[in-house]
Amino acid sequence: MKAQALRIGFDLVGVAPAAAPGGLDSFHDWLRQGYDGEMAWLSRREAAYEHPQHVLTGVRSVIMLALNYRTDEPSPPRPGTGRVSRYAWSDADYHRVARERLAKLADFLHAECPGCRTRGVIDSAPMLERDFARAAGLGWFGKNTMLINKRQGSWIFLAGLLTDVELEPDAPHNTAHCGTCTRCLDACPTDAFPQPYVLDSRKCIAYLTIELKGSVPESLRAGIGDWLFGCDICQDVCPWNRKSPRKDDPAFRPRGDRNPAELGRLFELDAEAFRREFGDSALARPGRAGLLRNAAIVLGNQRDPAATPALERGLGDTDPEIREPAAWALGQIGTPAAIAALKSRLGVEDNAAVRSQIEAALAACHG
Numbered sequence: 001m002k003a004q005a006l007r008i009g010f011d012l013v014g015v016a017p018a019a020a021p022g023g024l025d026s027f028h029d030w031l032r033q034g035y036d037g038e039m040a041w042l043s044r045r046e047a048a049y050e051h052p053q054h055v056l057t058g059v060r061s062v063i064m065l066a067l068n069y070r071t072d073e074p075s076p077p078r079p080g081t082g083r084v085s086r087y088a089w090s091d092a093d094y095h096r097v098a099r100e101r102l103a104k105l106a107d108f109l110h111a112e113c114p115g116c117r118t119r120g121v122i123d124s125a126p127m128l129e130r131d132f133a134r135a136a137g138l139g140w141f142g143k144n145t146m147l148i149n150k151r152q153g154s155w156i157f158l159a160g161l162l163t164d165v166e167l168e169p170d171a172p173h174n175t176a177h178c179g180t181c182t183r184c185l186d187a188c189p190t191d192a193f194p195q196p197y198v199l200d201s202r203k204c205i206a207y208l209t210i211e212l213k214g215s216v217p218e219s220l221r222a223g224i225g226d227w228l229f230g231c232d233i234c235q236d237v238c239p240w241n242r243k244s245p246r247k248d249d250p251a252f253r254p255r256g257d258r259n260p261a262e263l264g265r266l267f268e269l270d271a272e273a274f275r276r277e278f279g280d281s282a283l284a285r286p287g288r289a290g291l292l293r294n295a296a297i298v299l300g301n302q303r304d305p306a307a308t309p310a311l312e313r314g315l316g317d318t319d320p321e322i323r324e325p326a327a328w329a330l331g332q333i334g335t336p337a338a339i340a341a342l343k344s345r346l347g348v349e350d351n352a353a354v355r356s357q358i359e360a361a362l363a364a365c366h367g
Contacts, residue, residue: 001167004108005065008101009249010159011152012066014136014170018052018059018162021131030198037202039211048126052162055127056119061167062160063105064129064136067098068247070155071254074236077226079304081260082295085206085230086155088282089254096280097251098122098159105161113165122159129158137170140177143196144184144234150177153244154235177240184234190223205231209294210286215324215353221297228261228294229283258283263295264310267317289321296322300329308333312341320351327354331361339365 005013021027027049036042048054052062069087077083087094102120109118121127130147134140138158139149146154185193192203201207205227208216216224235241269277271288278284283291296314299307307329314326327345330338342358342365349355 001109005105008104010065010101011068012138012149014064014138015167016062016064016132016135017169018062020051021128022135023128023131024050027128035200037207038213045126049128052127055121055125056117056162058117058164059162060164062132062162064133064138065159066138066152066156068152068156069252070244070246071252072259075259077260079302080263080307082228082263082298083226084228084258084261085232088229089258090252091255091279091281092251093280093282094157095122098157102159102161109163109165117164119162127160129160132160133158135172137173140173140175141197142184142238143178143182145197145199146235148240153241154238155241155244181239183237187233187237189225190220214321216297222301224297225301226298228298263299264307266292266295267310267313289319292322293325296325296329300332303333305333305335308337315341315345320354323354324357327357327361331364334365
């Protein structure tokens with residue numbers, strides 16, 4: 001089964017017993033602290049995380065797998081461009097890729113054990129995948145909460161295949177290899193780690209640019225820096241990732257226009273053009289409003305006057321979730337052209353939150 005998993009295209013495979021996850025108490029405490037932010041599905045299904053039997057009745061083994069997605073190296077962003085997390089450089093939806101490979105592994109197991117039951121999971125099921133990956137010997141938890149493998153680093157997607165077949169479990173990875181290193185914690189520009197091994201999602205750039213709906217708190221916008229989608233900072237600085245191999249997986253082969261991504265053209269995409277451009281790729285997840293919101297924040301952080309026409313288009317968008325950060329960004333640029341755009345919009349703006357942001361931006365420019 002393990003050899004077959006590697007032939008199918010997985011990079012790591014291990015087996016954990018179907019038992020209560022070791023980090024369950026920490027998960028409950030994390031939710032009590034409100035660190036899940038708007039990801040309400042976690043607390044709604046809190047009880048289901050207590051045992052994998054809630055995912056597959058009669059489960060006896062959890063086969064944990066990992067896919068390496070390290071391809072090219074990131075290119076530095078230029079004014080008018082934004083960084084995209086490595087895993088979103090291709091058009092592939094990694095959930096679909098993993099599910100297809102899980103299905104092939106399930107077919108193999110069914111052929112070997114006729115009548116067995118299986119269920120593949122990646123992200124969506126109520127299962128603490130990191131805990132089962134550690135229990136299956138795939139790695140340890142870094143201080144940035146990522147699972148780290150000595151050979152693959154943390155540039156990996158985790159997936160699981162649950163089965164009612166009794167498989168010999170691997171030895172759990174009970175040791176950690178971060179030592180006194182705190183580079184991941186120190187590098188976070190939004191202070192998203194209240195302590196080692198704990199992430200406050202509400203401050204995480206990946207959460208802010210992907211999961212958060214509506215407005216990004218102004219106190220966190222500067223920390224987003226150049227990140228249009230996701231964030232790799234705490235992984236980029238991890239010494240273990242220097243040793244991780246590159247992989248030329250056709251499923252994750254990157255597009256040249258997402259490393260980095262041009263921001264101005266995003267404001268030219270209506271809803272239909274957005275769907276054609278991003279389809280089922282990861283960048284579709286925040287939706288048009290979320291991605292353009294992020295683009296406006298990046299342009300505001302860059303303060304490049306050349307971005308004014310694009311932001312002016314954003315300021316005239318039909319969606320107030322786009323107009324509000326566009327107004328903020330124009331205020332950050334503060335040139336006569338930016339001020340003129342703000343004043344022009346103020347005369348017709350009917351959304352209270354956007355009007356307030358325009359007024360604040362104008363006040364900051366004149367201040």
